[in-house]
Amino acid sequence: xxxxxxxxxxxxxxxxxxxxxxxxxxxxxxxxRRYIGEYHSNTDLLYRQTVPINGxxxxxxxxxxxxxxxxxxxxxxxxWADACLLVYSVTDRSxxxxxxxxxxxxxxxPGAAGGSPAHAAAAPMPLALxxxxxxxxxxxQVSTKEGQSLCSSHGASFSEASVADNSNDLYRCVDxxxxxxxxxxxxxxxxxxxxxxxxxxxxxxxSSSTSRSGSVVACPxxxxxxxxxLAAAAP
Ligand SMILES: Nc1nc2c(ncn2[C@@H]2O[C@H](COP(=O)(O)OP(=O)(O)OP(=O)(O)O)[C@@H](O)[C@H]2O)c(=O)[nH]1
Numbered sequence: 001x002x003x004x005x006x007x008x009x010x011x012x013x014x015x016x017x018x019x020x021x022x023x024x025x026x027x028x029x030x031x032x033r034r035y036i037g038e039y040h041s042n043t044d045l046l047y048r049q050t051v052p053i054n055g056x057x058x059x060x061x062x063x064x065x066x067x068x069x070x071x072x073x074x075x076x077x078x079x080w081a082d083a084c085l086l087v088y089s090v091t092d093r094s095x096x097x098x099x100x101x102x103x104x105x106x107x108x109x110p111g112a113a114g115g116s117p118a119h120a121a122a123a124p125m126p127l128a129l130x131x132x133x134x135x136x137x138x139x140x141q142v143s144t145k146e147g148q149s150l151c152s153s154h155g156a157s158f159s160e161a162s163v164a165d166n167s168n169d170l171y172r173c174v175d176x177x178x179x180x181x182x183x184x185x186x187x188x189x190x191x192x193x194x195x196x197x198x199x200x201x202x203x204x205x206x207s208s209s210t211s212r213s214g215s216v217v218a219c220p221x222x223x224x225x226x227x228x229x230l231a232a233a234a235p
Contacts, residue, residue, distance in 0.1 A: 008059040014077045017087035018095035019067030022132040025163045042068040082181045083126035090131045091139040126180035127156040135162040
């Protein structure tokens with residue numbers, strides 16, 4: 001099983017944003033369609049799932065970059081990733097400011113703040129911005145226009161969504177980002193990870209559950225920026 005998974009093509013996404021904007025809720029929602037109301041972690045977590053695309057399994061890895069350390073620029077996590085999803089809360093101006101800062105650094109130029117050497121030499125890293133918590137519109141501090149304008153000036157795609165309300169926009173946003181990394185002619189996804197959710201939430205021991213059709217693993221620490229096999233996540 002280990003060799004089989006190691007040989008799969010990988011797509012790596014870094015989800016970055018201030019604390020409490022809903023990054024973990026978003027990732028779990030995307031992978032399982034379930035909503036986690038309260039899940040706080042002060043460390044990075046790696047979610048891993050085998051996703052069949054056009055009948056070809058692809059290893060999707062998503063790193064949930066803890067917002068607790070948002071004063072530290074997540075350069076290593078960005079270097080590790082093929083694409084970044086920046087998340088802020090439309091109810092939290094400071095979270096938008098942080099996303100703005102990260103996006104500006106990312107787009108400042110080759111090697112400025114992340115992106116692998118390959119990315120720097122070729123196209124810029126695919127980047128998406130998502131304004132979460134639109135269900136709390138009455139508490140809104142950041143307008144839709146501000147998000148749009150930030151993205152149009154930085155070559156990123158923009159969406160707003162409510163993870164709590166299970167907006168379709170959140171799936172569209174992530175799917176689009178994935179398609180910018182890999183562009184198979186037709187994407188199909190099959191999830192069978194729901195029953196692993198319990199171990200994911202309690203996942204402090206690197207336990208993993210795998211199956212041919214899908215898996216999720218939580219790792220307590222982010223992998224190094226180079227690309228050795230993720231030993232901690234191996235079954
Ligand atoms: N109203 C509302 N609350 C949300 C939404 N998404 C997440 N939340 C809540 O926001 C809080 C923070 O969500 P998390 O997913 O833990 O946020 P995070 O960005 O991972 O936070 P850190 O682990 O501190 O980095 C939780 O209480 C969630 O239930 C949403 O769309 N609407």
